[in-house]
Amino acid sequence: MALNIAQQTEEFVTPILEELSLELVDIVYEKEGPNWFLRVYIDKDGGVDIEECGLVSEKLSTKLDEADPIKEAYFLEVSSPGVERPLKKSEDFEKHVGHHVYVKLYEPVAGEKEFTGDLTHFENGYATIQYKEKNQKKEVEIPFDKIAKARLAVTFD
Structure with a gap:
């Protein structure tokens, strides 16, 4: 309903x-x-x-x-959706390349189901996120159809 x-x-x-x-x-x-x-x-x-x-x-x-x-x-x-605006459609991802995001997945990619980092690319149905793990920069490519929930993320640098 x-x-x-x-x-x-x-x-x-x-x-x-x-x-x-x-x-x-x-x-x-x-x-x-x-x-x-x-x-x-x-x-x-x-x-x-x-x-x-x-x-x-x-x-x-x-x-x-x-x-x-x-x-x-x-x-x-x-x-307004606020500063942690949800990203629902592929157009939302395209529009917010270069922003800090939080992404939760339906199933693991690179052994993880959650990522917080910079959305560096969105192309051909894949979101590329650059994130830090133990002070090392890493990058993961996530298929759009595996994203359960995504939103902009606030950073306090």
Whole structure:
């Protein structure tokens, strides 16, 4: 059910975002305690501000009220993905080459299931990450289809 709601929400929000030159990062429909939350994460180069989030929320809320695809009561939240933005699509990886990332895999590559390092390349369905292991720089090439979860990672140098 949650996937269907996320897909329907994407259909409603995409034209709104296109009109405002904003990008859809992710949609999450989840239960926390007794409450349901529909969270829509948006972005653009340079980041989004609270006014843009509010405008998208207002327009999306109207569309959702008209179509009424969600039967239970829920809270709608529209926000920036934050500094640890998730990387979901291959386009996200292409756009964030040169950034510090955290990647968790479905199955091990080079004996590991998690990597934190610099995304140095993304080409032909493979992400190349340069990371440190015991003060040595190493590089790993990860097939995109083995990535379970990925996000930008904050560094404190």
